Amino acid sequence: MTEAPDDGHQASAARIYNALLGGDTNFAADRAAAALLESKYPTVRQAAVANRAFGLRAVRHAAEAGVDQFLDIGCGLPLAPNTHEVARRSRPAARVVYVDNDPHVIANGNESLRGEGMATVPGDLRDPAAVLDHPQVRDLLDFGRPVAILAVAVMHFIGRDDDPLRIVATLRDACAPGSWFVLTHACTDTMPADEVTTGTSVYRRTATPVTARTRQEIEKLFTGFELLPPGLVSPALWRPEPGAADGPAPTESLAGAGVLAP
Ligand SMILES: C[S@@+](CC[C@H](N)C(=O)[O-])C[C@H]1O[C@@H](n2cnc3c(N)ncnc32)[C@H](O)[C@@H]1O
Structure with a gap:
């Protein structure tokens, strides 16, 4: 792991997520933030696992549908398997191309x-555009x-002032027909209100405050894309692997994949 300052003062979204997933690229402040999240809503680790698994399943489905180019924005810290390993199967x-705005993620990505x-x-x-x-x-x-x-668990770090619809439109307009847009997003319609409050307060202490959105707002991010079956659902319910464990699906976010029609 590339060293990052362990000043104990500021956790980061990438390292909190890494801690929730059981990774070892995180520091005391990140583990404390993950523990605080878990103390308020015990299913948060399960939600992180379901999010990660969804992203990789969507990569597999896109690759099997013929897509062989991936722009993984807000890629997070490396954690095998990564996008390229799944796509290349x-x-x-x-x-x-992995993209992130966290220098610690880039340093680790440049290693592996x-x-x-x-x-x-x-x-x-x-x-x-940049x-x-x-x-x-x-x-x-x-x-x-x-x-x-791929915009998996990253759009909710985009505030309202940064105009998420403009962002998605710029990406979409650069894409050829047949391109995929893969998203998960924290959702206020599905997440209990106290979880929204806890999540918002934990991430306010990072460089990337969180903005959960309604189902309708999340659906609009797919403007111009045709949502593929089963539509916008809990990440665990998007084309689950045969034999995937039954049980309540995490409610923190919605997941979907859309294709740009000709
Ligand atoms: C929760 S992690 C998700 C990682 C990965 N996409 C996944 O779902 O497994 C969110 C990532 O988004 C990154 N991020 C947050 N805001 C961003 C922005 N404005 N531009 C690029 N990356 C961003 C964070 O640094 C972090 O690595």
């Missing part, structure tokens, strides 16, 4: 998420062919 030549046909680059979803214009994005991805844009 069915598309061995798949190209993947690089190699032939892939790169980890700094970028901020609030400036999607992400699309990054030289390594341009070099590795051909936007004349379908690309899967």
Whole structure:
């Protein structure tokens, strides 16, 4: 793990998530934030696991549908399997660019998420044009062919002032027909109100405050994309693997994948 200052003062979204997933790329402040979240809503680790599993299932489905280019925005800290490993099971030549605005994520990605046909680059979803214009994005991805844009558990770090619809429209307008848009997003309609309050207060202490949205607001982020079956659902309920454990699905977020029609 690349060292980050363990000053105990500020947790980060990437490391809190890593702690929730049982990873070891996190510090005391992150573990404390994860523990606080868990103390208020005990299913938060299950929700993180379901979120991660959804993202990778969506990658598998996109790859099996023929997509071999992935732009993973808000990629988070490396945690095997990563997007390129899943995509390459069915598309061995798949190209993947990982993007995040957290320097600690980029430092770790530069250690393990690089190699032939892939790169980890700094970028901020609030400036999607700059992400699309990054030289390594341009070099590795051909936007004349379908690309899967992954925005898994990242759009809720975009505040209302940053106009999430503008962001998605910029990404969508750069994409060729057949491109995928994959999203999970914290949802105020499905999450109990006290969880929204706890989550908001925990992430307010990070560099990335959280903005949960209504189902209707989340649905609008798919404007221009055709939502694929089963639509916008709990991450655990999006095309679950055969034999996946039954039980209550996490209610913290909604997940979906859309395709850009010709
Ligand atoms: C909860 S993690 C999700 C990681 C991964 N996408 C997943 O779902 O497994 C959220 C990630 O989004 C990143 N992030 C937050 N705001 C961002 C922004 N404006 N631009 C790019 N990345 C951002 C954080 O640094 C963090 O790594």
